[in-house]
Amino acid sequence: MAKNVLIAVIGAGGVGKCFLGQLSALAARRPSPTLSLCYICTSKKAVFNADYSAIDISSAPSALATSAASPKALPSLIEYLAAAPAPVVLVDNTSSQDVADAYPLFLAKGINIVTPNKKAFSGSYDLWQAIFSAAAASGAKVYHESSVGAGLPVISTLKDLVDTGDKVTKIEGVFSGTMSFLFNSFAPTAAGAAAGKWSAEVKNAKALGYTEPDPRDDLNGLDVARKLTILARLAGLPVASPTAFPVQSLIPAALESCASGDEFLEKLPEFDGDMEKTKAEAEAEGKVVRFVGSIDVASQQVKVGLEKFDRSHPIAALKGSDNIISFYTERYGSNPLIIQGAGAGGEVTAMGVTGDLIKVISQL
Amino acid sequence: MAKNVLIAVIGAGGVGKCFLGQLSALAARRPSPTLSLCYICTSKKAVFNADYSAIDISSAPSALATSAASPKALPSLIEYLAAAPAPVVLVDNTSSQDVADAYPLFLAKGINIVTPNKKAFSGSYDLWQAIFSAAAASGAKVYHESSVGAGLPVISTLKDLVDTGDKVTKIEGVFSGTMSFLFNSFAPTAAGAAAGKWSAEVKNAKALGYTEPDPRDDLNGLDVARKLTILARLAGLPVASPTAFPVQSLIPAALESCASGDEFLEKLPEFDGDMEKTKAEAEAEGKVVRFVGSIDVASQQVKVGLEKFDRSHPIAALKGSDNIISFYTERYGSNPLIIQGAGAGGEVTAMGVTGDLIKVISQL
Numbered sequence: 212m213a214k215n216v217l218i219a220v221i222g223a224g225g226v227g228k229c230f231l232g233q234l235s236a237l238a239a240r241r242p243s244p245t246l247s248l249c250y251i252c253t254s255k256k257a258v259f260n261a262d263y264s265a266i267d268i269s270s271a272p273s274a275l276a277t278s279a280a281s282p283k284a285l286p287s288l289i290e291y292l293a294a295a296p297a298p299v300v301l302v303d304n305t306s307s308q309d310v311a312d313a314y315p316l317f318l319a320k321g322i323n324i325v326t327p328n329k330k331a332f333s334g335s336y337d338l339w340q341a342i343f344s345a346a347a348a349s350g351a352k353v354y355h356e357s358s359v360g361a362g363l364p365v366i367s368t369l370k371d372l373v374d375t376g377d378k379v380t381k382i383e384g385v386f387s388g389t390m391s392f393l394f395n396s397f398a399p400t401a402a403g404a405a406a407g408k409w410s411a412e413v414k415n416a417k418a419l420g421y422t423e424p425d426p427r428d429d430l431n432g433l434d435v436a437r438k439l440t441i442l443a444r445l446a447g448l449p450v451a452s453p454t455a456f457p458v459q460s461l462i463p464a465a466l467e468s469c470a471s472g473d474e475f476l477e478k479l480p481e482f483d484g485d486m487e488k489t490k491a492e493a494e495a496e497g498k499v500v501r502f503v504g505s506i507d508v509a510s511q512q513v514k515v516g517l518e519k520f521d522r523s524h525p526i527a528a529l530k531g532s533d534n535i536i537s538f539y540t541e542r543y544g545s546n547p548l549i550i551q552g553a554g555a556g557g558e559v560t561a562m563g564v565t566g567d568l569i570k571v572i573s574q575l
Numbered sequence: 576m577a578k579n580v581l582i583a584v585i586g587a588g589g590v591g592k593c594f595l596g597q598l599s600a601l602a603a604r605r606p607s608p609t610l611s612l613c614y615i616c617t618s619k620k621a622v623f624n625a626d627y628s629a630i631d632i633s634s635a636p637s638a639l640a641t642s643a644a645s646p647k648a649l650p651s652l653i654e655y656l657a658a659a660p661a662p663v664v665l666v667d668n669t670s671s672q673d674v675a676d677a678y679p680l681f682l683a684k685g686i687n688i689v690t691p692n693k694k695a696f697s698g699s700y701d702l703w704q705a706i707f708s709a710a711a712a713s714g715a716k717v718y719h720e721s722s723v724g725a726g727l728p729v730i731s732t733l734k735d736l737v738d739t740g741d742k743v744t745k746i747e748g749v750f751s752g753t754m755s756f757l758f759n760s761f762a763p764t765a766a767g768a769a770a771g772k773w774s775a776e777v778k779n780a781k782a783l784g785y786t787e788p789d790p791r792d793d794l795n796g797l798d799v800a801r802k803l804t805i806l807a808r809l810a811g812l813p814v815a816s817p818t819a820f821p822v823q824s825l826i827p828a829a830l831e832s833c834a835s836g837d838e839f840l841e842k843l844p845e846f847d848g849d850m851e852k853t854k855a856e857a858e859a860e861g862k863v864v865r866f867v868g869s870i871d872v873a874s875q876q877v878k879v880g881l882e883k884f885d886r887s888h889p890i891a892a893l894k895g896s897d898n899i900i901s902f903y904t905e906r907y908g909s910n911p912l913i914i915q916g917a918g919a920g921g922e923v924t925a926m927g928v929t930g931d932l933i934k935v936i937s938q939l
Binding site: 212233236237240350362363364367368371372374375376377400523525528530531533542543544546547548549550551552553556558559562565566569573574 | 576597600601604714726727728731732735736738739740741764887889892894895897906907908909910911912913914915916917920922923926929930933937938
């Protein structure tokens with residue numbers, strides 16, 4: 212194993228700050244190899260030393276705040292890291308498409324990557340191929356557990372199934388904490404449980420911090436479609452993009468063009484009747500409605516949208532903002548392998564990143 | 576990464592045969608590193624070449640059947656493998672205490688180990704410490720995913736939680752496929768579902784192959800206690816042995832001394848009243864009874880036995896012979912991280928072993 216590993220971090224937002232906390236504790240706990248932070252940046256500022264000497268991890272956020280240095284442009288960051296005197300792991304804690312697009316260049320230079328950034332793995336299939344070809348050619352590692360289900364062992368489990376020769380036949384689940392919270396509140400399984408109108412539940416979820424600043428960024432289904440794209444590709448389907456399969460948007464067509472999230476929320480009550488109808492239809496069958504994604508590997512069908520489930524189904528019985536992912540495989544037969552738990556949040560997302568970092572380091 | 580890795584296999588029973596099938600496919604699928612089977616044995620026979628040249632994996636079972644060679648004694652096996660010209664992974668597909676007791680000697684010589692054998696990790700705490708000290712000193716790896724929950728990602732998830740700095744507060748679940756099947760049949764969640772007397776369910780489970788040849792080997796709770804011992808130790812509790820905490824046996828005291836499993840099954844109906852009473856008590860509270868294990872990390876309490884659960888609880892809602900393991904941690908808060916699925920069976924157990932082998936190889 213390498214004696215010293217250099218860590219370069221892009222992004223110091225919600226996940227980034229949690230990751231730095233975990234990295235600091237990890238470095239203190241594990242004497243070998245030495246983990247040195249050699250570079251950290253936000254979109255505006257950066258901290259680094261030309262000689263790659265270690266930046267104190269715990270004071271990195273405050274050092275960033277007072278730094279006068281701008282972040283290196285991606286080509287010079289690649290050059291800087293490629294010339295480092297020890298193995299390097301780039302930790303991309305952004306959701307930037309620009310950074311994701313540069314992954315093949317980092318990997319080609321032997322720079323390892325760990326990231327929760329979905330963009331790299333759910334964009335064009337060309338980018339997906341470029342990333343994994345570059346990694347295979349140079350031997351650099353690229354791990355992205357937190358790109359689906361945050362710290363839940365979703366990607367690693369799917370890879371283990373595939374790598375050990377199992378045949379995944381179907382993947383199904385609730386992949387969005389926001390959608391989970393919304394439907395667990397709007398259509399609770401307990402008969403007679405109180406539930407507000409759809410628009411009120413969306414407003415409430417936003418107030419509690421469960422949605423993006425503009426809730427349409429959750430309701431359009433794209434976040435779920437991106438996660439499905441990643442899992443489908445890992446299961447062997449060459450999905451072209453997250454818009455290459457049916458994705459049901461929960462934004463009423465008339466509200467697509469609202470100028471702001473606030474305007475959207477104001478007008479959403481006018482459409483409560485539609486969701487009440489969907490809910491009532493499910494109830495008439497003794498079921499509840501949930502927003503799910505599914506991948507049928509044999510028929511190569513991927514889809515995202517509303518479906519009805521028996522009240523006793525594990526998908527119906529979810530709580531809070533939990534995710535649930537069921538893997539149906541040849542070996543597991545009719546009862547799937549199920550992973551369930553919080554699929555969003557700074558600490559659990561950072562945990563997936565830190566876990567990946569540990570796995571990459573063990574191979575350097 | 577190493578260019579060639581030597582594999583030595585002990586055991587060619589149910590799990591062992593499935594593992595050989597998976598290894599054969601893996602070796603064919605992955606050109607690098609080359610995976611060479613250099614040694615394979617049962618308790619009676621062995622196949623190996625003095626010069627470590629590769630044994631054909633797919634014909635190994637038939638080669639074993641016709642081999643005239645006896646297995647090497649453990650000290651000479653260690654000597655043979657320690658002198659190998661490439662990194663070695665020992666795959667122990669037995670449940671032998673003798674082999675487990677020799678792990679520290681293998682590891683001290685730099686021989687890596689992957690295994691589903693619970694004995695090594697759930698025996699005395701001295702053996703546990705000797706194993707991990709030897710591995711730390713030599714750098715050899717020891718992986719044992721399938722020692723709990725077969726191929727389910729239980730051990731790897733717990734290690735990730737601990738390694739990334741989360742605090743595990745409680746682990747709870749159904750850890751035995753046999754117990755799961757028995758109680759899902761005997762006390763089904765669906766109100767009014769048909770269920771036989773306890774002794775009839777035990778007989779039925781045996782007829783379907785869900786129990787050991789003598790069902791008392793499942794009903795004594797020791798298998799679950801061994802799994803709990805492993806998880807508790809990984810969570811940081813220095814549990815002395817699987818008999819160092821309360822384990823409820825479902826064998827009536829009067830039947831402990833039956834000469835055979837058949838005699839036990841014949842006399843078990845005399846005690847059906849006890850289990851009916853336990854079941855009725857749970858039903859009076861609107862609950863069902865299940866055989867679970869739990870680890871409370873803060874209070875250092877480990878226990879195995881019958882508990883009552885609401886019908887809507889995930890433990891009550893299990894199906895077939897599935898396992899379920901809930902990790903309560905500081906990061907995951909009140910909703911645990913849950914892993915669920917088949918926790919027994921040749922192919923899924925072998926899958927955990929093959930997955931571990933892949934992870935060890937990536938570090939050689």
